[in-house]
Amino acid sequence: MSITAEEAGRLSRTQSTTASAISLGNRLGMSNLWVAFMALLLGLPMGLYQVAERSGYFPWLESSHVYFASTSTHGVLMAYVLTTFFMMGYGYHSMAHSLKIKTWSPLFSWVGFYLAVFGTALAALMLLTGKASVMYTFYPPEMANPLFYIGAVLLVVGSWFWCIDMIAGMTQWKKQNPGKPVPLVMFGTTINALLWLWTSAGVAIEALFQLVPVSLGLKETLDPGMARTLFSWTLHAIVYVWLIPAYIAMYTLVPKLAGGKLFSDEFARIAFVMLFIFSVPIGFHHLYMDPQQAAGWKLLHMLGTFMVAVPTFLTGFTVLASLEIASRLRGGKGVFGWMMSVDWKEPMVVAGMLAMFMLTFGGFGGLINASYSLNAMIHNTQWVTGHFHLIFGGTTVIMYLAVAYWVWPKITGRQLFSKAMAVWQLWLWFIGMLVLTLPWHYIGLLWYPRRVSSTPYEHVGVVAQWGIYELMMVVGGAILVVSGLLFIYNLIRTHFNKTAERDLTVSYAEAIHPPLKVPNILNSLTFWNWAMVAYMLISYGYPLLQFFFIGTHGAIPYGI
Amino acid sequence: MHVDPLEKRWLYVVGGIVAFTIAVQVYYAAAKNIHPPSNVQTIDSAKLHLSKEFAEDKLGVHKNADGSLDVTMVAARYGFYPQEIVVPIDTPVRLRIASLDVLHGLLVPYSNLNLMVVPGYISEGNTTFTKLGEFPMICNEYCGIGHDYMYARVRVVPKNN
Structure with missing residues (x-):
């Protein structure tokens, strides 16, 4: 069979477009991912310093000025910089390889990236010089240097460029491939992009109308009740924005690298749309103990908070089922015995298994935090910090690390420096995280308040019970720092590895029943976007409007 | 759309867990009048x-x-x-x-x-x-x-x- 010159030309054009799309996706991916992991590298020792400083066993470390600057920086680096840049890097890579199309304008994508980098640098400068020790939750009416807020806004605005790229990419692909299901990896990525636009709107409104004008002296007062309500809009959904890339890897990479198949493609989509719709309009469980919102609204948000447990239960089921299938294909046996037979030498599988384990503990803690009345026992205690370190630093970040181990050889074309070291590093991460967070939860139950740099209370009976657990936490923190250094070392050595990577093809897990057609509601974001408009009007409409007629008094700003 | 029988059973279990936890909360709020501080x-x-x-x-x-x-x-x-x-x-x-x-x-x-x-x-x-x-x-x-x-x-x- 021969092909005409015209067909050959078209074929080679398609190939070269694909190649240039992939090359762009790789470059954007690598740039974003390195920024993300530099944030991790900088943030980790700060965490160790904080847990040691707070413990009281190292008096020469003690300084509340350094501590609160460090906590604020650690929070911003880990929660905003690592996550945002990881989401963007992984997203650009996934889009190029799953859709094989370029972002609509490479210049636009790079402008977004550099804007976000510039904003990060600006915020970091203020944080590291102690001019923004207001925690990553901002806490007005305490005021930081305006450049901190402006830097944070630029980071967010830069990330919006990425959101537009993802949504435009999926829309373009759907036009070119009518009726076909959007590849799962891209469906999850795009829904996360849309979710981030929704999520960041709350804090953007707070920054633009309250924080920036007051910090610049253009406005005299702000209402902290309204600020906290706006921040709650962002504060819960943001954790799902961090978590979704980890879930995407669990659905599309873990089953593949375990040597099996994805148990269900459709259920993964259902989990993604549920994470979307139940994540933003439920933020009031962060305000349960606040005076500015009435009980009925808190109860309404509690219902949604429990609904968002459903997609996590679904994810746990699907991912474990996929791992079980892979294990049984390798000869795994028994109700639980199959867990021994998964590929424990493959970093992605190790991370997937360990993430599931941490998710089980962390999810349980989450149900307690979400509880309308039980929350009073743990609100603003160290339990909460223990909880989110386990579920974010543990479950989520361990998947980020595994994605890096997978993606680095694919992008650099060089084999991972040491797979064995990667596996050990992930185990260390897991062990460090448990040694750190289990006592952390426990001292929270013993009323240790969060966000303190020391505990000078004269009530020895209360304070004395904390000491031993803090010491354990210092050990956990040290293990995590070692683990983080091993991770970065492995990545750097990979860049200089002389052995080429044999398999450069990027492919994602196939479902047992690959969907030929999925219902439009699981292949399009339009319906869910409108559903979000409606749900947000219900859950945040009155609670925000009330501030215009209940007779609020603005609070004047205070320095730190 | 394909739904595995195992998935269906799991959905019932999850629905049960979520319904039960929500019911407990709503019961204590409505019947026992236990609310977080919310006086506005x-x-x-x-x-x-x-x-x-x-x-x-x-x-x-x-x-x-x-x-x-x-x-x-x-x-x-x-x-x-x-x-x-x-x-x-x-x-x-x-x-x-x-x-x-x-x-x-x-x-x-x-x-x-x-x-x-x-x-x-x-x-x-x-x-x-x-x-x-x-x-x-x-x-x-x-x-x-x-x-x-x-x-x-x-x-x-x-x-x-």
Whole structure:
């Protein structure tokens, strides 16, 4: 069979477009991912310093000025910089390889990236010089240097460029491939992009109308009740924005690298749309103990908070089922015995298994935090910090690390420096995280308040019970720092590895029943976007409007 | 769309867990009237010293006709005022507190008292202390560099004292 010159030309054009799309996706991916992991590298020792400083066993470390600057920086680096840049890097890579199309304008994508980098640098400068020790939750009416807020806004605005790229990419692909299901990896990525636009709107409104004008002296007062309500809009959904890339890897990479198949493609989509719709309009469980919102609204948000447990239960089921299938294909046996037979030498599988384990503990803690009345026992205690370190630093970040181990050889074309070291590093991460967070939860139950740099209370009976657990936490923190250094070392050595990577093809897990057609509601974001408009009007409409007629008094700003 | 029988069973289990946990919460809220502190009352934090409720001479423990107590306090960098309150054990206490400046929080170990204190609003919490002794009332919300040192004392004494 021969092909005409015209067909050959078209074929080679398609190939070269694909190649240039992939090359762009790789470059954007690598740039974003390195920024993300530099944030991790900088943030980790700060965490160790904080847990040691707070413990009281190292008096020469003690300084509340350094501590609160460090906590604020650690929070911003880990929660905003690592996550945002990881989401963007992984997203650009996934889009190029799953859709094989370029972002609509490479210049636009790079402008977004550099804007976000510039904003990060600006915020970091203020944080590291102690001019923004207001925690990553901002806490007005305490005021930081305006450049901190402006830097944070630029980071967010830069990330919006990425959101537009993802949504435009999926829309373009759907036009070119009518009726076909959007590849799962891209469906999850795009829904996360849309979710981030929704999520960041709350804090953007707070920054633009309250924080920036007051910090610049253009406005005299702000209402902290309204600020906290706006921040709650962002504060819960943001954790799902961090978590979704980890879930995407669990659905599309873990089953593949375990040597099996994805148990269900459709259920993964259902989990993604549920994470979307139940994540933003439920933020009031962060305000349960606040005076500015009435009980009925808190109860309404509690219902949604429990609904968002459903997609996590679904994810746990699907991912474990996929791992079980892979294990049984390798000869795994028994109700639980199959867990021994998964590929424990493959970093992605190790991370997937360990993430599931941490998710089980962390999810349980989450149900307690979400509880309308039980929350009073743990609100603003160290339990909460223990909880989110386990579920974010543990479950989520361990998947980020595994994605890096997978993606680095694919992008650099060089084999991972040491797979064995990667596996050990992930185990260390897991062990460090448990040694750190289990006592952390426990001292929270013993009323240790969060966000303190020391505990000078004269009530020895209360304070004395904390000491031993803090010491354990210092050990956990040290293990995590070692683990983080091993991770970065492995990545750097990979860049200089002389052995080429044999398999450069990027492919994602196939479902047992690959969907030929999925219902439009699981292949399009339009319906869910409108559903979000409606749900947000219900859950945040009155609670925000009330501030215009209940007779609020603005609070004047205070320095730190 | 393909739904595996195992998936269907799991969906029922998940639905059951979520329905049960929500039902427990709604039951305690509706039937037992257990709610988080949510009174939505505004006050001008800059004028607390002129207010009827939070002026300096109005702060402290007040006994009601039915034997229950009203405690009025102010939170300000870096202390709670008054700095010590004495309350009898097993007595219903209604605590009302306002902030003079920034965000504060309040947590008393061995009790369920845990409140956010937001400038511009009055926070109200209800509790009954069930353990004798002296406890710290800890500020559990970051309020500035001196935050660690912000605490007061709660002395829970036998009833007939």
